[in-house]
Amino acid sequence: MTLREPAWRVTARELEGSLEEERGEGERAASYLLSPFGARMNRVLVTGTISPAEPIGRDESQPFWRARLTDPTGAVAVTAGSFQPRAMTQLRSSTAPRPAIVVGKVHLYRGRDGVGYVSVRAEGVRFVSESEERGVLGEIVRQTLDRLDLVERLVAEPTTPDDRLVAEGSPRAWVRAARDSLGRYPSVDRAAFRRELRAAVRRVGGDSGPVAASVAPPATVTVTRSPPPRAPPPPPSPAEREEESVFLDQLDEIAEVSVDGYADLKELLSRVAVRGLVSDRAEAVLNRLEEEGIVEEPIVGKLRRA
């Protein structure tokens, strides 16, 4: 049985700090991004001001657009391609920064030095009034605080049985997320994160006007991992382009002779490994190509040119 993944209410700051992935195994398994603050996300709901979108990717027939969503705690990239036609139309329609609600799937792209970039592949985008944005932000902060309380409860009483927490009202998925999150981020500074949420609460109350383009994190923030940079990933270097072409050549060769026209991911990875592109690097290249809309994986483990 596959239940629909709920949309985790998260701030941009929480997404920026999320660097741990849980890869699903088997056919059609979902992947999750674990946050330091008790979220285990496949789908998210975020709100903030969206900047006008810009096209990325080179292929005219496979448009892919990216915009930045800024809330009082940080910013995150929001993308949409031809597989999300309505969300893409919405992103493209905007010519000036406007408040919006976005529902979408989280993606973690890990760059060369292991630095992660989180983006939201939009399934739905709606531009909203400022009061609607504030209402949704209020819910995001409330659920974020609920999750933080749960994580801290588990720090204080790690042996509390899940069933008791569920009986007390915590969704089972949240309990699992809180435990996973504590395991993966053992020494994260939650107090500092709570302080950062104050700006969001002020925004809910309407005290601060439109959100500044970007809010620098206070100096007190300590993250156990390298802090994610706020800029979108830089364009690939010539060396990376070289890797991409090795990757694409092999993909084409496999796809040419395969029965279904797809290149099998395992075979592709083993072929490029022989050519010096080992698993981590190959994954990075694949992510980049997918992100740019050059390669797609319509079936798990099967690749083709987009």
Add this chain to the structure above:
Amino acid sequence: MATPEAPRALPEVRLRDLQLTVSPVELVARVVMFERREVTRRSDGSRRPLVSGLLSDGTASVRFTWWDPPREGIERGVVLRAVGAEVREFRGRPEVTFTWRTRVGPASPAELPRVDGEDIPFRSVKDLVAPSEGFRLEVRVVRVAPRPVTVGEERRIVYEGLVADRTGAIALSSWSDFGLASGEAVRLAGAYVRSFRGRAQLVLDDRASVLRIEGTDLPDPAELLRSAPVPIARVEDNGGGEAVAVEGLVVGLLPPSGLVYRCPTCQRSVKNGLCRIHGQVEGQPDLRARIVLDDGTGALTVNAGRPDTERLGGLTLEEARRRLREQPDPSWIEAEILERLLGSRLRVRGSGTRDDFGVTITPESIERVEVDLEATAEELAVRLGEDRR
């Protein structure tokens, strides 16, 4: 059905008291359901008919097998007396078998054991799962209304509604008029639970008994219909429910939403001019929205009918059809409804069922909810202030 040397002085037993060591037995029970089958004899390949199904006498339900049954006279609901039925066990539960030695004949419902006795255990609504019977129940009638139905050739009135105790609520379907009224507290005996369209339903028929009681510890019906929304994760865990209230944000629409065509006879949606049941029909246009509501703990589908869809989507069916003349591709209708709804906060009440894809709610009411921003900001500031360290 007759046999020359019928066993005599058999113990007449209640189905609840069946034991493997006491066999054969005499019993009186109602046929709850049955099917006719044939098995092939291994010896000569000939086919031997049998009827199998479920018998009930109000104290319990057991499976039965009837070898070489008569061609006629077996119907759902008919009461049988079986003398010399054999008791066997299958997967740890007793069953009865009617063989050539068993005398089976029709009996009157009055011969069924009385089930309003003091020895029947009380149950809570939350423990009622289909199929079950042989229990007493104290509940509040939340609502009840007569509805004419056609059963085969016969026209009957069924009294449908909702009853509840402190542990939950269950749909009610009464085939006899007990004069039930909303707000009453009643003690029920002789009712049974069946599964109807995936939901447990409490059924009363003419052998059930209804006793008015004080019911001071039963919930107030108004309170039930106004109950606060619960997390969707809990609704998912409970597998839906009769009186579900949830609140969340609209995160999408599922197909088919927007303009649909329905069979004029059965209201099923029509695909390519074909109804699943009635074949080629002239589909009647209708508006609907299958709303995906998500509260951060889980997500469910709300099947909004035309009035709710028109009100929430800001588009009437007439207007949609008029504009279809200029914009013939109907997909804009769904897009427009979604554009009005995405991210909106809705509170939904209704009954929920669960299948492999999650919970679906058939709504009784859908309301937009306004957020009190000042109060929210204050509440959150207090929560953050407490954590100042």
